[in-house]
Amino acid sequence: MVRVRFAPSPTGHLHIGGARTALFNWLYARHNKGTFILRIEDTDRTRSTEEYIHSIIEGMKWLNLDWDEGPYRQTDRFDVYRRYADKLLNEEKAYCCYCSPEELEQRRQEALAQGKSPKYDGRCRNLKEPIPGRKPAVRFKMPQKGETVVNDLIKGRIVFENTQLDDLIIMRSDGTPTYNFTVVVDDVDMNITHVIRGDDHLNNTPKQIHIYRALGYEVPFFAHLPMILGADKTRLSKRHGATSVIAYKEMGYLPDALVNYLVRLGWSYGDQEVFTPDELIKYFSFDNVGKSAAVFNPEKLLWLNSQYIINSMPENLVELVMPFLVKEKIITEGQILDKEWLSKAIFTLKERSKTLIELANSLKYYIAEDIEYDLKAKDKFLNEKSLSSLTEVKDALKTLDNFIATEIEKVFMSIVEKHNIKLGNVAQPVRIAITGRKESPGIFDVIEIVGKEKTLRRLEKAIKTI
């Protein structure tokens, strides 16, 4: 039975890299009908906040990455770590270290200055008596010879020399446990079968393997995912722009689009680019996860988002776009719109909108009572030359009872034929008059959806403007 976990530390919002790690864990669990566990690694009490925990959970929920157990919090489990630490201490697999953080830092700097490895020198390893007046940290005794092999599901067989391994601190002098210890204890305690995480943890793995063994447990499978980098090929961070998942929600991205983008960073299935969540679950395997880091490419994400919008049912987009209509101040909170009508409007706009924000802003000229002109558009098309066309269209539409696109088109065509001019000569000025912009969906559809009353009012206003 597969049991996997996503274990973020709440020192920031759920970011792109974390989301992808969560996604791959989730996919592996779902593919294998296993269990996906959410565990909050908040042992660093100074940097972890309640707010970030909520934010991470919000991000996971938004991406539809549902978990089966948790969220567990490591701060609720300090007694467990204490117990395991005592066990190691009793078995002399760990020892008390009385060196102060300042002393350690100084020695580290000295070693570095001399070009040596900044490794703990092991001076407290064989201490017989406690040093009075100092609170000790607990260090784990790493083996000092031999080698440790990690058989990684993605990277393959990796060999580490044990001489490189440090006697790492598992319990701080204040009694709180540290990361490399808590992960192992928790993964053991929660029966994790596969540890799927970023390859920034690859170097921690041999250390953790020794802790598993010291504790007397079997080592799980490991799968180390390649990193996600920014355009400058350094680790993705805030200076590369939006990195939190929630920021993408706010920018009008669809969760499935982000998931689709993220999964293709390091994973592929032949030439297929667009996947439903069910397809991802069905096809996912470590066999087609790549080994190399990937650069995050916002343009491709934007394209995928546009594809997801195009392929969405308008009635679904109605619900998704509502919060953005409010946020963009196109409607007021609680304002009620005819959903059927809104669906029709969205249908004309969905293949022209790359984000929900763009969609909301285009919807403006359908919804608003009045419109503002784009100045360049106004100068170019609302002038003496277009006056007669506008007037003619207005007059003809006034007498049109069956106010639907096909009938509106006939009105335009008869004007065009009568004067032997191009449709564009009539359509463009009307477009500016109705939408205020140079570009819009087909003008006949726009007029139908805007409706007779508002159309005539806007045409009159345009004529007056000239």
Added chain:
RNA sequence: GGUCCCAUCGUCUAGAGGCCUAGGACGUAGCCCUCUCAAGGCUAAAACACGGGUUCGAAUCCCGUUGGGACUGCCA
């Protein structure tokens, strides 16, 4: 510095020794469609980091070089 990982178009990737004249996607450019803008269709430019091996044959296997990344905390 040390350890570990990685290396195909600008970017994401296909590629499991001959199917490779290296395929797809984003982006870019052009054309078509067209009331505008999109969407869609077609086309184009664009890559096996370098050097050695192994082999009849290497993008693919091995070694080295170079380049990039991660770790090296009483952070996770």
